[in-house]
Amino acid sequence: MPEGDTVLRTAERLHAALAGRALTYADLRVPRFATADLTGRTVTGVTARGKHLLTRLDDGLTLHSHLRMDGAWRVYDPGEHWRGGPTHQIRAVLANTEHTAVGYRLPVLELLRTRDEDRAVGHLGPDLLGPDWDPRTALRNLLATPRRPLGEALLDQRNLAGIGNVYMCELCFLARSTPWLAVGDLPPTVLTRLVATAKRLLEANRDRPTRTTTALAPGAAPARTRSPDRLFVYGRARRPCLRCGTPIRATGQDIRPAYWCPRCQSGPTP
Structure with missing residues (x-):
């Protein structure tokens, strides 16, 4: 599940493969831009x-x-077999003499004027991994709707950009609050610490091939635990909590299931 750290690594990989080179082949496989010719640019x-x-x-x-x-960009060397998925899932191909970047299952793909990029990203809050990061603005955005559930507010990219469902669940666990607790019911110090923790976790994972939170949260797991688990609650339904041993609970297996510990996390539940 791509989150801010995954997307940043993707951008860095694409930049290394494409930047400064002319496109020798380009194919956008979406109806609106299928006839666009980017070759030579x-x-x-x-x-x-x-x-x-x-x-x-x-x-x-x-x-x-x-x-x-579940979208993805993959970069291939000349002659390398494309392994990102079946051909019908390809939405974009950008190639130069040294590399080919292939976009799979991209739900959003559009050409726009660079000067008009704000049409696509101008609504976003401060980026946890970007040069515009400002924790005070992120806090103000979150507190603007104090009765909103915490998990929903964290996922709203207009408040702060980069948090997906994995980090949402993990941050709520570390804040000892369920995702359904109102933002305004969190003590101010806890919310401030949560925003700082979000920044720290994404920064620490930006260069890791496998995301972890358990190795990056001092004091969150007891010393008696030497667990290989990379995450505290996400994806761990019915398994014991790493902090207290209580079985982790999860909402229905919809597109965004939520995971929480019913003992360690206080607040409303479904």
Whole structure:
């Protein structure tokens, strides 16, 4: 599930493969832009903004993509077998003489003027991994709707950009609050610490191939625990809590299941 750290690594990988090189082949497999010819244009850079990817070209165009739940970009060397999925899942191909970038299952793919990028990302709050990060603004955004459930507020990219369902569940656990507790019911010091923890976790995981929170939260797990688990609650339904041993609970297996410990986390539950 792509979150801010995953998207940033994707942007860095695409930038290394494409930036400064002219496209020798380009194919956008979405009806609106299927006839667009980007061949010969040079990629000036690829950057992440929250969960959005912006691939900028030298003629003032930007290719905007979003991975959402299961989208992915893969980079291949010449002659390398494409392994990202079946052909019908490919939405974009960008190639130069050294690399080919293939976008799979991209729910959002559009061309826009670089000067108009705010149409795609201007609504986002401060980016946890971006140069615009401002914890005070993030706190103000979260507190603007104090009766909103904490988990919902954390997932709203207009408040702060980069948190997905994995980090939402883990942050609520570390704050000892269920995802359904109102933001305004959290003590101010806890909310301030939660925002700082979100920044620290994403920064620490930005270069890790496998995401972890258990190894990065001092004091969150007891010394008696030498668990190989990488996450405290996400994906651990019915398994014992690493802090207290109580079975982790989960909502129904919908597109965004929530996980929590009924003993360690206080607040409303479904």
